[in-house]
Amino acid sequence: MKYCLIIFVSFILLFSCTRMENTDLYKKLKNAEPIFIPITFKEDSCYCFLTSRELWDKWSIKMVEQCVFDSLLYLRIKNNEYIYLNEHLYNELKNDTSECVK
DSSP states (O other): OHHHHHHHHHHHHHHHSOOGGGSHHHHHHHTTOOOEEEEEEOTTSSEEEEOOHHHHHHOSOOEEEGGGSOHHHHHHHHTTOEEEOOHHHHHHHHHOOOOOOO
């Protein structure tokens, strides 16, 4: 009985997850559609936060290390400007695990 319950719960969790291929972001990236996202820089930390709650809910990106960006992009983030997100940048934001350097 215990194993049946574990299998049942695992089955529900597996099928309740949204696959990346089904997200609006993935579809737009694959179709090369322009995507603009608001990003803001928090002065007392080395992290940039995605500011849109809707984006937080849809995407697995929660925060990214500021040091993955070049200086121009860093200045734009500090000024709360929108940046263009392409597939390459998305992968950098999602996969970067480098340590932040102040």
